[in-house]
Amino acid sequence: MATTAQNLLQDKAIHRLLVTLVARDLRVLVKAPWIIVSRGLAFVVQIFVFAVLMSRLVDVPGFDFFTYYALGTVLVTVASVAFLTGYDVYEENETGMLDYLLSLPLSRRGYVMARSVGGALRSLVYVTPLFAIVAFLRGFFNPIDIAVSYVMIFLLATGITGLSISVALSVRNQDRFDVSLALLELFFIRFSTALYPQAFMPLAAGMIAPFSPVTMTSDAVRAILGHGTIDLLGVAGLLAFVISMLALGAAIYLRKIEGGYFD
């Protein structure tokens, strides 16, 4: 009987467990396909109607607003889907589902990692069709550029997932939790240059925008896909963001879950 326990602790088995946990996040997503479909439709409508319209209005020479806006929308979608993990974890904490997950034979570190990666992968799956539409329309076919963009999108999603998990476990009141996440989404997404260049933004938003990780990622993704250049500052900022958010998330998670809810 002891062998079951020993088998589980072998590294190979642990990888399999992590994959199983990540797969759970993805499976729940696939189980609700209407979300993807409706988001996809909303996206197509948005880029066609809005981006085409705007690119006529905002006629700056040498500037392709359609591409700018379409890629920005992909990034906004990634960010909002990544925030969803926070809502999931909050709900799991409320319903007691977390107790079950915490009783499973995984290390806490592995658990935190799997949840963050699971949430980030989920956002990637989610935006891939949208990304494909844009790539097809704009002729982005360079595999290296696309791969680099994906890595950056994945990093952004992982950072936001980590942040949203931290908020979910720190704020124990439903209203305050909803408000906190809404404010963060506002700062990350609306106050970013994802959809409009800084020059077109209201002054206050324009001053905050450079600090938003969504700004850094969308500018970096546009730089590589549009011009084949790496936006070093953006990438550095993004990395700093992800590392600090994961560290924060893990620290809060570990304290919270090892201590029980009310300790």
Added chain:
Amino acid sequence: MTIIFQNLTKNFKNVVAVRDFNLTIEDGEIMGLLGPNGAGKTTLILTMATVYHPSRGTVLVNGSDVKRAPTLVRSMIGIAFQDPRFDRLLSVHEVLDWHAKITGVAKGVRASRVEDVMRRLGLWEVRKRRTWALSGGMKKRVEDSKVFIQRPPVAVFDEPTAYLDLQTRLLVWDMIKEMKEEGRTIILATNMMDEAEKLSDRVTIMNLGRLVALGTPSQLRHNVKGGEVIEVKPSDSFKIDLEALRMLPNVEDMSVSDGTLKLFVTEGRKALPIILEKLSEQGIGVESIYLKEASLEDVFLQYAGSKLTS
């Protein structure tokens, strides 16, 4: 596997859910945890399973300390939770297959074991249904199935037959006994004494976070003063002279609740007519009177001074 609780205390803010708890559960036994709601059974279990961190003291599972080797401890335990815990969007089969996978049930036996347990517990017909659409009883069957499929060295059932019909209850009891026959250590938390009494090798009675009594069901029953109980429903309980009854030779102890008088006695057959005579002397009519062996309910009553089921 042996499980040792050492001076375990678990607080939630200012609630002391488990208090200075000491107990050794032997390898391969079924240990019943009997106590009313709020006694601390679930907290005790979840602290042993590393979901909660002990406030003081610790638990050793097969020699591993929950504080030092939590991941190893987790890998030895399987829990059927009191309130079913699974993803509402997933189907019954997906929930159970996922649980089997994540708890390391070997690939070769997984599919057949999941199927066997689903068939036995009447879940086969609903295996494709999403769990949120199930009734309370069906959800409980799914929750219990997790552990029957996992077959861990330490199997924990937290009120495994709540919401179940009589037939399924008996089936779940049989399946728990089969797990014991395979040599697994089993913890059974319940607030139903028939369940504790029928299944357990030993029973721990808990109240207000403390261990109040421990022993085999028959040891516990014999510990009740006298070992037999006479239960009287008098026509008018207010007029009884209780002290006069207490002075009778075979009466060891007594308690009154809900207008029913319980007398803990020795040699009940002799005591019964004497008690009846005393009551009639006092001018008290008797609606009913029974002589019984003491039950775990009586044990609880005696140790905790209150009723088990409220």
